[in-house]
Amino acid sequence: MKKTLSILFLGLLVGCVAKSNRVGVDTDEPFSDTETSSKDLVVVSEEMVRSLLQLPQISKATKPPRIAFSDVKNETNEILNKNLFIEKMRTLLLKNAAGKMVFLDREISSDIEKERAAKRSGSVTSSSSKTKSGADFFLTGKLSSIDKQSGGKRSTYTRYAFRLTDAESTDILWEDEYEVKKVGKAGLYDR
């Protein structure tokens, strides 16, 4: 009896050992829910970048267009970093299509303002002065979802849509989307 109990205890202890594994960013978590995952981020960003690079205003531009971000609208039912997608897209574009477009960093514009003021006042050195660039296009997007829950069953349809808008005329030059629907079912024990 003692032996049996010892084995039982040992078995329980082994089951309690913590562990962690490194997995690819484009894999869904084994415990995943129906919400946006890193896989969605990777797949959506890559698809959007491929589509955007086919746009003649970019691929055939004689002078690289200047692109600024406008906040992505999150209309899904999940709390997420809504600008993660366009930031990932920017990284991919700069890595794979450098020189075909220029991105404007508006995120640190207050720091830039301070630096410019310091340079102009002579408190720090300055090699040259430049006029701040204006945007030719705005890159933005909208994330929307339809969620259904009934008892232990849940489904989430999510649409990730992105567009490039002319900063002068407001014309939408490009728009593409990615849709995904995920369904999940809670175990009997979780109801």
Add this chain to the structure above:
Amino acid sequence: MEKRGFTIVKNILSIFFLGLIFACSTRIPPAVIEAYEACQYDKAAATLKKKADRQDKDTVLYQLALLSTSMRSADWNLMEKSFNAASQVMWSYAGKGKGTASLASSEAIKIFKGEPFEKAMASIYGGILYYNRGELDNARAAFAKSLLAMAQKKIENRQDFALGYFLQAKTFLRLGDVDNAKIALGKAEKVYPYGKSIFDLDRLKSSNVIFLVEVGQGPLKKRAGPGDSLVEWQRRSYPETSAVIFENQQPLLNPVEILDLTAQARSKGKTGKDTVQTVKGVTREAATATAIIAAGEAAKGNETAGWVALGAGLFAAANQSQADVRQWEFLPDKMLVSAKHLEPGQYQFRVRYVDHGQSDLTGMDQMWNYTVTNDSSTIFLVPRTRCKVNPWIGGRK
């Protein structure tokens, strides 16, 4: 032979004892509850953080307690962190192995993810934090999540979470989505038909301060049914029944009820898990009775009865039917609401609790200063406590 029977009974009792250890549902340590009630929030948070960091089956339990503690101590970063950490597990399908095992063994071995109303309340608190920080997309998402959580309940009670609809409506209005705001308010009004003025669209649209006043202590999760296999929610007793909001010593508002968590807890309905638990409870009671009777026979020298006692005892020990009674300890029982438009300027608010006889409950007042600006829109969450706390969630410390 008598000695042999005694040995069998002793072994059965040992296994029972072992089983009881495994069946225990984790509770927030009494020292943490004491510290929380004594306004020593940092002390409570320190213990809770350590326990939450273990990332075990009780992580959500500690993260939810940490959410409450950080909300009281105005540690907004910690509040957001614990909200996100708890939500991540609560909304996932994590823990299938432990969950399946819990159906055959003790329910408390599964990963705690909270009841629908606990999930909903986490989203409400998170949503208020985002709302007050001006992150309206995230606030809207959080309030929507509180309503999704309720869709886990039985079908006729899925649209009874008036607080979620009300806060969602206000957020829709701030986002310019009047149509959806109207629908959400209509649903809230169905639950509380007397709250007509509170659910008036134009009034809510023009309001720039919302007061949510917590009343009482949340329902107590207790074991019930055969073999303690089921859960029942008991309303705790508390003296306050309502509250009055004062502005610069003058009565300003009489908030009305918009949430009853005991009712929410009780309206979940029966699930497949309850059926399994009931079967476990009934068979456990039968096995226990068999083991006791057979052990008695074994003591009289019946060897077969000894084996029956052992088998039945082992079955009863392995079949831990006791329901999981882990719960979010620091929730209120009810919540009252009031909304108003205030002109820009300096205000001093005070919330006074009153009992059944409309007498003041001294020592529970909350008082704070606030400056209304042209573009401000704030949700105050007034906790039921004798400690001095900041009701402006996400605001200045």
